[in-house]
Amino acid sequence: xxxxxxxxxxxxxxxxxxxxxxxxxxxxxxxxxxxxxxxxxxxxxxxxxxxxxxxxxxxxxxxxxxxxxxxxxxxxxxxxxxxxxxxxxxxxxxxxxxxxxxxxxxxxxxxxxxxxxxxxxxxxxxxxxxxxxxxxxxxxxxxxxxxxxxxxxxxxxxxxxxxxxxxxxxxxxxxxxxxxxxxxxxxxxxxxxxxxxxxxxxxxxxxxxxxxxxxxxxxxxxxxxxxxxxxxxxxxxxxxxxxxxxxxxxxxxxxxxxxxxxxxxxxxxxxxxxxxxxxxxxxxxxxxxxxxxxxxxxxxxxxxx
Numbered sequence: 163x164x165x166x167x168x169x170x171x172x173x174x175x176x177x178x179x180x181x182x183x184x185x186x187x188x189x190x191x192x193x194x195x196x197x198x199x200x201x202x203x204x205x206x207x208x209x210x211x212x213x214x215x216x217x218x219x220x221x222x223x224x225x226x227x228x229x230x231x232x233x234x235x236x237x238x239x240x241x242x243x244x245x246x247x248x249x250x251x252x253x254x255x256x257x258x259x260x261x262x263x264x265x266x267x268x269x270x271x272x273x274x275x276x277x278x279x280x281x282x283x284x285x286x287x288x289x290x291x292x293x294x295x296x297x298x299x300x301x302x303x304x305x306x307x308x309x310x311x312x313x314x315x316x317x318x319x320x321x322x323x324x325x326x327x328x329x330x331x332x333x334x335x336x337x338x339x340x341x342x343x344x345x346x347x348x349x350x351x352x353x354x355x356x357x358x359x360x361x362x363x364x365x366x367x368x369x370x371x372x373x374x375x376x377x378x379x380x381x382x383x384x385x386x387x388x389x390x391x392x393x394x395x396x397x398x399x400x401x402x403x404x405x406x407x408x409x410x411x412x413x414x415x416x417x418x419x420x421x422x423x424x425x426x427x428x429x430x431x432x433x434x435x436x437x438x439x440x441x442x443x444x445x446x447x448x449x450x451x452x453x454x455x456x457x458x459x460x461x462x463x464x465x466x467x
Contacts (some may be wrong), residue, residue: 165224166362167464168201173364173370174369177367178369178371179370180371182371182375185423189371190371193367195462201357203331203332205354206329207334207335208350209288210285210337211336211339212351217414222291222412222413223286223408223418226286226406226414227290230259231291232406233258233259233394233402236394236398237259238251240394241258249439252305252306252439252440253440255306255448256299256303256393256434256447257355257395257426257430257444257447258395261354261395261422262448263290263421263427264287264365266424266428267283267421267424268283268362269361269365270419270420272358273362274459274462274466279416280358280361280417281354286422303437306437307438308437316414348407367384367414373449373452374431378442378446384446385445390426392424392447392451395424395451400419402424420459425454426444426448431444
């Protein structure tokens, strides 16, 4: 366990060092693209190929979907209550509604819950909204931003960008093979174990690579509003998921609860810059939630194991 923690810290530090030496958006994009087209779809394909979908897991996923939409409704209600300006409401709603179940959630699930927990986190990440969560978050950012993106793609192109999605395609392929009666367990499990070994270092390297390094500058009212978002992210979201589980009469896997309590998603930083949705506030939400979440899970895992 100590060796695993040291390895994650090393790759996080490496990501920070690379960012300082080569502060390039293109480098971040290439690193993310490499992860998006290799590690992420491999984990998704493994999870959808090997996990047994019984009634209990199906109900747990239904509870997760219901909870995701309830939490974004809660987050938007909070944003409307505390923020007068439209872009500030958008930033707060995005931070409250969209957890980092991928770059941070995958390695932390692997660290805290092992390969089984990682597989469940992958399912939660891909199916927790039922539809791609990036489509929902982008719509919110577009509606609340101060400017549109430089390119305004057609509806057909937007649909293609959503569907040409490596993890989504991997999930579809795995389900199709299972429905066809193909047994790929013998070769997919070793592939999944290899990806599970990579996901932690890769995720923490990307965390170091994208973590903003500029000094923060926020007034007290903005910090109070951010604190409300953190309360939704870390406390209300998992409680809502538990409540949905009770309502549907099912037990929620620990990995799902961990996913619900993850910090604000990294991709919100990109949306904030593209649509001008209070980038400084979104940076505060992402960084301010990520650091304590990572420290808490790593420390708890060290104590338990």
